Amino acid sequence: GNSKSVTLIGLGPMGQAMARILLDRGYAVTLWNRTPAKVEELVQQGAVRAETVGGALDANELTILSLTDYDVMYTIFEPASEQLAGKTIVNLSSDTPTNARKAAEWLADRGARLVTGGVQVPPSGIGQSGSYTYYSGPREAFEAYKETLEVLTGTDYRGEDPGLSMVYYQIQMDMFWTSMLSYLHALALAEANGISAEQLLPYASATLSSLPGFIAFYTPRLDEGLHPGDVDRLAMGVASVQHVVHTAEDAGIDAALPAAVLQIFRRGMDQGYAGNSFTSLIETF
Ligand code: NDP
Incomplete structure (x- = not known):
């Protein structure tokens, strides 16, 4: 495979x-x-x-796909x-776990195996150290082409289920997206009060940087x-979001x-979680 x-x-x-990084590293690349x-x-x-898709497939055991979706x-x-x-098809297009699993079956019906990948960096991160891609699918196929795939980014193999990389x-x-939108909404609120994005930056960064501490605290409980409700109560959260x-x-x-956040908090209240932590909303979800 290598x-x-x-x-x-x-x-x-x-x-x-x-394509550029593979060529730079001395690979023969058919496109x-x-x-x-x-x-x-x-x-x-x-x-x-390659003049045709068939010709492109014929040229190598391994075909990497980078398409809009499945x-x-x-x-x-x-x-x-x-x-x-x-x-062996390594599909580095993003899509849903369900579509990745369906694609694995579709390819298996045609005698091909599918490794799926979810790239975690923009194009500028390709070939850069520290960047990585989630992979899933048959371990043997992943291992066979790992060296080639690591030319693109680091690899994080998540398991045999081809949907896992997309999960x-x-x-x-x-x-x-939810976090970045919360930031943009906070900026709109800041700007409406005469505060610029530049002025907000240290405060927004401090708030977002505090989140790993909260996640770590709640993880064993979750x-x-x-x-x-010893640290926070949903009822308090409702007042705060209001x-x-x-x-x-x-x-x-x-x-x-x-x-929308308030509505979800209220649903938790209706389910009787008022005296519990906001993390009881996991049950609502
Ligand atoms: P694009 O949507 O720009 O890639 C489009 C590719 O798919 C092109 O080669 C295009 O061909 C081809 N394509 C689209 N529709 C068709 C069609 N109907 N028939 C044939 N070919 C088609 O995406 P990117 O290059 O930005 O990304 C590729 C994948 O990587 C996506 O799944 C994306 O989610 C994922 N990704 C992208 C990141 C990014 O920052 N860009 C970051 C992480 C993941 P043509 O050139 O002819 O249009």
């Missing part, structure tokens, strides 16, 4: 960064992309252009189904399913985000 030869399909910003112009640039740097994989592979037998990926995204909603309304900014 020959320095690989096929890469998909040349968005991510695929282009991957296919829907828009051929993106292949041409890389051919000048030493890549080989639907694109079917679009691309359906006409080249015959060429899939015996191949970890989407868990990260769940936190990332794993035991215990939500005692103040945030009213502060936003008074400042004339959209309060939909904290209002």
Whole structure:
């Protein structure tokens, strides 16, 4: 498996960064992309252009995909189904765990095995130390191509279930988008009160940097399913979030985000968790 030869399909910003680093490290790289112009640039740097998807698959045991999502994989592979037998596909496109599992079955039906990957860095992080990608799928297939995959980023193999890389990926995204939106909402509130993003930066950073301490404190309790109200009570949380909603309304900014938080807190109250910690909302979720 560790020959320095690989096929890469998909040349968005991510695929282009991957192609460049593989070429830099002396790999023979066969490329296919829907828009051929993106292949041409890389051919000048030493890549080989495949005329068809089937030809791209034929060129190597290993094909790496970097596409918008898993639907694109079917679009691309359906006409080249015959060429899939015996191949290892490493799909580095992001999608849901369910779609990753379905894709593994679809490829298995055609004699190919699927390793899934969720890349944790933007294109600028490809080839940089400290960057990593979650992988899952058949361990043997992952191990066979680990050396090649580590040219792209560090690897964090999460297990045999092909959906696992996407579970970890989407868990990260769940936190990332909600946290970043909470920051933007706080900035809107700050700006409505004459405070700039630059002025907010140390305060926003301090608040976000305090979160690992809270998570660590609550982790053993969460794993035991215990939500005692000794440190915080949901009823107190409701009053606190209510103040945030009213502060936003008074400042004339959209309060939909904290209002959604308040609604979830209230559902916990209705379920009888008023005297418990806000972590009892895990039961609500
Ligand atoms: P893009 O959406 O820009 O990649 C698009 C690629 O998919 C191109 O090669 C494009 O071809 C191809 N494609 C899209 N639709 C079709 C279609 N219908 N038929 C054939 N080919 C198609 O994404 P990125 O390069 O930014 O990212 C690739 C993957 O990596 C995504 O799943 C993304 O979520 C993930 N990722 C991206 C990060 C980022 O910061 N960019 C960070 C972490 C993960 P064409 O060139 O012809 O348009």
